[in-house]
Amino acid sequence: MLRILGRANSFNVRKVLWVCDELGASYTREDWGRGYRPTNDDEFLKINPIGLVPAVIDDGVVLRESNTIVRYLATKHGDDAIYPTDPVRRAGVESWMDWANYETSISLRGAFLGGMLNEPPWNNPWFIEQGRRQITKEVGQLDAHLRTSGPYITGDTFTIADIPIGLVVNRWFCLNFERPEYPFVARYYEQLSTRPAYMRHVRNGLP
Known part of the structure; x- marks a missing residue:
């Protein structure tokens, strides 16, 4: 069974929990990180010397970096819809994942x-x-994209591109400054909220 190391309220751990639920992948999770066992503990550093959550162990394979873990799990447990094998479609998915992460x-x-x-x-x-200025600009770019795309990031079908973007969008709506209205991002937020795993791990009251 997949072993996930990281606190459930971590932005990046929530990506992994969400994709596991979407894929029906069984896992156990251990609390590590802020407020729990420190990630500079020798036991954790033997698993992930970078000292950040999440870390994942799958049949002896040790993984780190949330987007890499999401792609790995989608490759192992998913199908062509959630993570396309066609290189052009896959590049579209991965470019949005990397945009969100960087x-x-x-x-x-x-x-x-x-x-x-x-x-x-x-x-x-x-x-x-x-x-604040930069995230407003970036969410505006996302709104412009969703104006002609959707209901998901790469079109009609939910893909793993939606996972890091979905975390960003949830955090955007939690920020405590005067934000412009982006109607297509709002529509996307509601679309994601039709997914039980999103409500369980992302839109669950946590920013």
Whole structure:
């Protein structure tokens, strides 16, 4: 059985929990990270020397980095619909996953970690303002994409592209500053909310 190391309220662990439920993959989960056993513990570092959650062990295979784990699980347990084998369609899925992990993770450090959680060093006023401006721009780009796509990120079918994007969108609607209305992102949020696994692991009251 899949072993997931990481607290259930972690942004990146929630990606793994969500995809497991979508795929019907059985797992056990152990609390590691903020508020639980520290990830600089020797036991954890033997599994993931980077010291971040999630870490996953699958039949002796050790995995780290949430998007990599999601792709691995979709390859092993999923079908062509959730993770296309065609290289062009797959590139479309993976480009959105990487956009979410790189572009929005930087802006959310200011808008969320600094602006909402007041965590140093991200709580510098300049950095908070830059983060808010940038995440607003990025969600606007997503809204423009969803205007002509949908109901999911790459079209009619739910794919693993929706998993990191779905976490970003949920956090966007939790941010505590005056945000513009993006109707297509709002429509997408409601579409994702028809999925029980999304409600269980993402839109569950956590930012």
